[in-house]
Amino acid sequence: MACVLEAPLRMSVLSEVTASSRHYVDRLFDLDPQKVLQGVIDMKNAVIGNNKQKANLIVLGAVPRLLYLLQQETSSTELRTECAVVLGSLAMGTENNVKSLLDCHIIPALLQGLLSPDLKFIEACLRCLRTIFISPVTPEDLLYTDDTVISHLMALLCRSRYTQEYICQIFSHCCKGPDHQTILFNHGAVQNIAHLLVSTSYKVRMQALKCFSVLAFENPQVSMTLVNVSVDGELLPQIFVKMLQRDKPIEMQLTSAKCLTSMCRAGAIRTDDPCIVLKTLPCLVRMCSKDRLLEERVEGAETLAYLIETDVELQRMASITDHLIVMLADYFKYPSSVSAITDIKRLDHDLKHAHELRQAAFKLYASLGANDEDIRKKIIETENMMDRIVNGLSESSIKVRLAAVRCLHSLSRSVQQLRTSFQDHAVWKPLMKVLQNAPNEILVVASSTLCNLLLEFSPSKEPILESGAIELLCSLTQSENLALRVNGIWALMNMAFQAEQKIKSDILRGLSTEQLFQLLSDSDVNVLMKTLGLLRNLLSTRPHIDHIMSTHGKQIMQAVTLILEGEHNIEVKEQTLCILANIADGTTAKELIMTNDDILQKIKYYMSHSNAKLQLAAMFCISNLIWNEEEGSQERQDKLRDMGIVDILHKLSQSSDPNLCDK
Numbered sequence: 001m002a003c004v005l006e007a008p009l010r011m012s013v014l015s016e017v018t019a020s021s022r023h024y025v026d027r028l029f030d031l032d033p034q035k036v037l038q039g040v041i042d043m044k045n046a047v048i049g050n051n052k053q054k055a056n057l058i059v060l061g062a063v064p065r066l067l068y069l070l071q072q073e074t075s076s077t078e079l080r081t082e083c084a085v086v087l088g089s090l091a092m093g094t095e096n097n098v099k100s101l102l103d104c105h106i107i108p109a110l111l112q113g114l115l116s117p118d119l120k121f122i123e124a125c126l127r128c129l130r131t132i133f134i135s136p137v138t139p140e141d142l143l144y145t146d147d148t149v150i151s152h153l154m155a156l157l158c159r160s161r162y163t164q165e166y167i168c169q170i171f172s173h174c175c176k177g178p179d180h181q182t183i184l185f186n187h188g189a190v191q192n193i194a195h196l197l198v199s200t201s202y203k204v205r206m207q208a209l210k211c212f213s214v215l216a217f218e219n220p221q222v223s224m225t226l227v228n229v230s231v232d233g234e235l236l237p238q239i240f241v242k243m244l245q246r247d248k249p250i251e252m253q254l255t256s257a258k259c260l261t262s263m264c265r266a267g268a269i270r271t272d273d274p275c276i277v278l279k280t281l282p283c284l285v286r287m288c289s290k291d292r293l294l295e296e297r298v299e300g301a302e303t304l305a306y307l308i309e310t311d312v313e314l315q316r317m318a319s320i321t322d323h324l325i326v327m328l329a330d331y332f333k334y335p336s337s338v339s340a341i342t343d344i345k346r347l348d349h350d351l352k353h354a355h356e357l358r359q360a361a362f363k364l365y366a367s368l369g370a371n372d373e374d375i376r377k378k379i380i381e382t383e384n385m386m387d388r389i390v391n392g393l394s395e396s397s398i399k400v401r402l403a404a405v406r407c408l409h410s411l412s413r414s415v416q417q418l419r420t421s422f423q424d425h426a427v428w429k430p431l432m433k434v435l436q437n438a439p440n441e442i443l444v445v446a447s448s449t450l451c452n453l454l455l456e457f458s459p460s461k462e463p464i465l466e467s468g469a470i471e472l473l474c475s476l477t478q479s480e481n482l483a484l485r486v487n488g489i490w491a492l493m494n495m496a497f498q499a500e501q502k503i504k505s506d507i508l509r510g511l512s513t514e515q516l517f518q519l520l521s522d523s524d525v526n527v528l529m530k531t532l533g534l535l536r537n538l539l540s541t542r543p544h545i546d547h548i549m550s551t552h553g554k555q556i557m558q559a560v561t562l563i564l565e566g567e568h569n570i571e572v573k574e575q576t577l578c579i580l581a582n583i584a585d586g587t588t589a590k591e592l593i594m595t596n597d598d599i600l601q602k603i604k605y606y607m608s609h610s611n612a613k614l615q616l617a618a619m620f621c622i623s624n625l626i627w628n629e630e631e632g633s634q635e636r637q638d639k640l641r642d643m644g645i646v647d648i649l650h651k652l653s654q655s656s657d658p659n660l661c662d663k
Helices: 002-027 033-047 051-059 062-071 077-091 095-103 106-113 119-133 147-156 161-174 178-186 189-198 202-216 220-227 236-243 250-265 274-286 294-308 312-319 324-333 344-368 373-381 385-392 398-411 415-419 428-436 440-453 461-466 469-476 482-496 501-511 513-520 525-538 542-565 570-584 597-607 612-625 633-642 645-653 658-662
Strands: none
Touching: 002 033, 002 051, 002 062, 033 051, 033 062, 033 077, 051 062, 051 077, 051 095, 062 077, 062 106, 077 095, 077 106, 077 119, 095 106, 095 119, 106 119, 119 161, 147 161, 161 189, 161 202, 178 189, 178 202, 178 220, 189 202, 189 220, 189 236, 202 220, 202 236, 202 250, 220 236, 220 250, 236 250, 236 274, 250 274, 250 294, 274 294, 274 312, 294 312, 294 324, 294 344, 312 324, 312 344, 312 373, 324 344, 324 373, 344 373, 344 385, 344 398, 373 385, 373 398, 373 415, 385 398, 398 428, 398 440, 428 440, 428 461, 428 469, 440 461, 440 469, 440 482, 461 469, 469 482, 469 501, 482 501, 482 525, 501 513, 501 525, 501 542, 513 525, 513 542, 525 542, 525 570, 542 570, 542 597, 570 597, 570 612, 597 612, 597 645, 612 633, 612 645, 633 645
């Protein structure tokens, strides 16, 4: 019986709720403009802080009517303004509310409203636009559909401190990537916003600063411009440095540090400039301390990681500032059982976002350890560091996994650590697991790390081979992603170095001749060089050279001919001639050269080439072919003499290059 009643009961509750809201909507249709105005004002008071009421009014169709009234020329300015205020309040509810407003085409209506001469109405429209644009469900591109919109917003910047605050906030939220940066820059954003940094209103200063932090990010054009802009006789970098001071609000310190970081990374400010070394870097390290809020610690660490990423001196400086390496270990213990957080809401928020701290710590450790062996040692000696990285590799968050792999990659550049910590913690196991099934951005870094673990002095090389790495790496060489192709072939090249014959045969079998040719004709020179490096490593030590050339000789000679005839740079040709020199060092393999007149003519041609590197490589081939102690050396010498090789050698012995002369 209860089951039958359930649906009608629910319906009656819903209709009761919406009925109590219906009269607000009904009043919007009154014929008396004064009553309509009063109805909108009452609606405004009813929805403030009441998400249920907001949802009800949207369901009952209040939005289209409010937008109609807002756009009517006959509506009084006061009514239009109040409509914009209510719409702004509805937008402050849930994401679904914003979606409903977008479906009713609220943005074009509000943008149209900005053409009004009335400042209060303009401010109300901007406030509503700001609320809508900062919602994650609003596509930023809606701001850029019409060029005149940006121009008009720039013109409105001078109207009031509210227009300044809201417009800067809209820009900073809608500036995602180089295309948006260029549009805003070309519309004079730098010149129009710069003077707002010295506004009497903190909110305006802050929003202007945020604008510059997104405009300058990874953008050399904007960064180079900012360096030379001055406001009231003071250059922007000096203004940013003032905003970094400890007495300024944390939000301001952090955002100024981000501006200076972007300008430094773009080359607009030198890495040894005092404003970076003495101001920006220490400020960002301060943000990593445990008395800062979670989001401040995350932003501080990520910005610092970006600042020092490519500069070894900044990495060294950061590593000895305020015990940063130890301080970052706290990022993994947060929030702790003895956490000082008494605010339950805050604690709940932080538990949901604790993974962001781990991600930020891994990123910063990766930057710190990018170049310096001593720093890497300190990082690895930090409590449970290797266990934390291993755990990070299997976290559910993709961002944490990526940051953990980056950290591992950075530390894997250390010969010492590859031999010790990496082996003790069998890091290769979780790494191989990551490589089985991961998005490309993780695969690229994980395969780079694998390249290092496969170097000949790494104890991980053997177990990695046994776990089916050859098949995995051969499949990477077929990827459409260039970085993955490079890493796949690079790892195989490292694997083949001084390897036993079985491994070399497995690599050739896994790659297939067809794939090898594909790689040798790759348009990217990096792929080509690594493939030639692989061939050179495969063709080392006589028994291996003879064995491989007996099974793949024809195809390899074909590939060599192809490259020596092609339009390739000196390095590529030199590497190819070195492969020929290795083949010439084989016992039976050298006959593949001696019976190939085309190849012999090419070696002769490169002996007389204008580039000394190519001449030397060609002479190595000759040297290996004519070695006296080997069987058949006399016949080979006679053939080469008949080709005129001796005359060329006479000429080269007079060369001004001592290496050529000696050879």
